[in-house]
Amino acid sequence: GAGVSQSPRYKVAKRGQDVALRCDPISGHVSLFWYQQALGQGPEFLTYFQNEAQLDKSGLPSDRFFAERPEGSVSTLKIQRTQQEDSAVYLCASSLARDTGTSGRSPYNNEQFFGPGTRLTVL
């Protein structure tokens, strides 16, 4: 079936402009993640949804960053008043598994599958 898709693939914004990045996860995947990847670095966690609930937003770098997943499927990452330091690739990932809590491991369906990313350049 189709994988994770993201749009746009490339976005150029002027400093101060607002942007919205879209993620379409794999159908039926409960969990959705946003990561930020700077050039030459590994992805850094931003936020996590289980269905429509945002369970962790501790990685969002400032209050200019906002994410939503209102119907538990498509997600949007919005960045307000973009700054040059926001330039990066924004990756979305989805997973079949839900958060299992501390009651033990869920060894299956735990893999996160990534989309191609949106490369954001802020001038």
Next chain:
Amino acid sequence: EDQVTQSPEALRLQEGESSSLNCSYTVSGLRGLFWYRQDPGKGPEFLFTLYSAGEEKEKERLKATLTKKESFLHITAPKPEDSATYLCAVQREDGNNRLAFGKGNQVVVIP
């Protein structure tokens, strides 16, 4: 705080020259260790998940192993199409499924 350190940062191999990539990690309670492959301009592609020390998984020319402190990704007789950045990530046991990534091992296989 979770720490994931990958070495070497960059590696050039002749085609057929086997080698290993290292991922050292510090995490309070490991749920799983993940290996991904990332090609330029693309998102990470899932390779393996390892859950406990001593576990090994193989896929074509790749073999991943896990100890309590590190993981190795062995590349046997690599081909030019194995050129990529290999990312290691850990997932904690504390109920949050987020991944903490290393910086990656950039591998170039020369024909």
